[in-house]
Amino acid sequence: MGLGWVATLVCERVLRRTFSLHKAQSVEDMENFFQLVRNIVPAPTLKKHKGQDGQIGVVGGCQEYTGAPYFAAISALKVGADLSHVFCAREAAPVIKSYSPELIVHPVLDSLSAVEEVQKWLPRLHVLIVGPGLGRDDQLLSNVRGIVEASKARDIPLVIDADGLWLIAQQPALIQGYQKAILTPNKMEFSRLWEAVIGGPVDDRDHRGSVLRLSQALGNVTVVQKGEQDLISNGQQVLACSQEGSSRRCGGQGDLLSGSLGPMVHWALLAGPEKTNGSSPLLVAAWGACTLTRQCNHQAFQKHGRSTTTTDMISEVGAAFSKLFET
Ligand SMILES: NC(=O)C1=CN([C@@H]2O[C@H](COP(=O)(O)OP(=O)(O)OC[C@H]3O[C@@H](n4cnc5c(N)ncnc54)[C@H](OP(=O)(O)O)[C@@H]3O)[C@@H](O)[C@H]2O)[C@@H](O)CC1
Ligand SMILES: Nc1ncnc2c1ncn2[C@@H]1O[C@H](COP(=O)(O)OP(=O)(O)OP(=O)(O)O)[C@@H](O)[C@H]1O
Numbered sequence: 001m002g003l004g005w006v007a008t009l010v011c012e013r014v015l016r017r018t019f020s021l022h023k024a025q026s027v028e029d030m031e032n033f034f035q036l037v038r039n040i041v042p043a044p045t046l047k048k049h050k051g052q053d054g055q056i057g058v059v060g061g062c063q064e065y066t067g068a069p070y071f072a073a074i075s076a077l078k079v080g081a082d083l084s085h086v087f088c089a090r091e092a093a094p095v096i097k098s099y100s101p102e103l104i105v106h107p108v109l110d111s112l113s114a115v116e117e118v119q120k121w122l123p124r125l126h127v128l129i130v131g132p133g134l135g136r137d138d139q140l141l142s143n144v145r146g147i148v149e150a151s152k153a154r155d156i157p158l159v160i161d162a163d164g165l166w167l168i169a170q171q172p173a174l175i176q177g178y179q180k181a182i183l184t185p186n187k188m189e190f191s192r193l194w195e196a197v198i199g200g201p202v203d204d205r206d207h208r209g210s211v212l213r214l215s216q217a218l219g220n221v222t223v224v225q226k227g228e229q230d231l232i233s234n235g236q237q238v239l240a241c242s243q244e245g246s247s248r249r250c251g252g253q254g255d256l257l258s259g260s261l262g263p264m265v266h267w268a269l270l271a272g273p274e275k276t277n278g279s280s281p282l283l284v285a286a287w288g289a290c291t292l293t294r295q296c297n298h299q300a301f302q303k304h305g306r307s308t309t310t311t312d313m314i315s316e317v318g319a320a321f322s323k324l325f326e327t
């Protein structure tokens with residue numbers, strides 16, 4: 001048995017343990033996806049100005065939840081965005097500002113002119129992440145509906161998470177057919193969307209089929225169903241991400257994922273299908289963000305075990321990103 005052959009076998013075994021394989025996604029496909037993510041990451045250069053690698057907005061933050069928008073916005077920065085804005089309810093703003101001087105915080109979401117206030121910033125934003133820590137207050141959700149419509153009118157990519165998905169479950173037409181949207185439901189949020197769009201209970205025997213069907217029913221909006229394995233579909237393809245994480249399920253990991261999607265989506269759309277080898281740029285971005293989040297969880301758990309929190313995971317973003325995507 002030649003050494004090269006043994007190396008191939010070991011390599012394949014390691015990859016098989018890392019990724020669950022299925023017909024449409026071979027080991028080679030997985031290796032390709034790492035390469036595709038590497039292709040979209042902006043090359044280091046001294047020629048750029050502030051903002052070019054991403055100006056991201058997070059719409060969320062209310063009296064109850066200040067952690068979630070902070071986690072999302074700081075994750076966007078740690079992945080490599082240049083500027084991160086948070087548009088939140090008035091009373092959440094001083095709290096979020098006090099967590100970090102890096103974030104630009106706008107206390108506008110519960111004002112009568114919320115849509116106009118956010119609209120002023122839209123020309124400068126590359127991606128909007130809607131929902132982390134938003135809450136379910138009717139007035140706030142009505143303002144967010146206006147913000148989503150204004151963003152669509154400007155063709156701004158939207159990552160919809162958490163209570164943003166609550167809004168979509170009430171009004172699926174708001175996002176129907178918008179090709180620059182990514183929805184990131186957890187198990188509960190997925191069931192709510194399914195009930196609203198398709199009706200009845202989710203078929204737990206066919207996760208892949210379910211995520212594919214929901215994406216199709218929403219007009220090929222990209223859906224990331226988070227769980228033991230993350231499943232990503234644009235209604236044509238289903239990708240799985242089973243990057244090793246850990247058994248630790250502290251709150252906030254979904255916020256890290258939606259935040260890191262911000263710059264990834266911006267980079268993937270800038271790079272275009274040429275760099276993603278014909279694959280949908282949003283699928284590549286989503287696969288990259290899922291892989292990164294799970295790797296952060298893995299690294300943080302190795303250091304902190306059961307005391308791991310999302311803050312520990314955010315501290316791992318730089319090292320995890322380099323390990324996965326920098327050659
Ligand atoms: N530090 C902060 O500020 C954080 C704030 N956050 C913000 O909280 C807001 C609400 O978000 P959410 O995720 O709690 O709402 P939703 O999905 O309706 O879950 C409600 C209930 O459903 C269940 N359940 C959930 N997942 C499940 C699963 N996989 N499998 C089975 N059951 C599952 C579970 O029910 P339980 O077990 O408690 O009965 C859960 O309690 C939103 O704004 C979000 O951004 C978070 O981001 C965290 C950090
Ligand atoms: N059982 C699991 N095993 C491994 N990883 C998981 C598991 N469940 C979720 N994850 C990972 O955790 C991350 C967040 O998913 P989760 O379902 O916890 O989101 P969430 O409920 O929206 O989180 P948040 O508390 O931020 O709202 C995803 O990257 C997902 O891959």
Ligand SMILES: [Mg+2]
Pocket residue numbers: 161162186254255
């Ligand atoms: Mg969540």
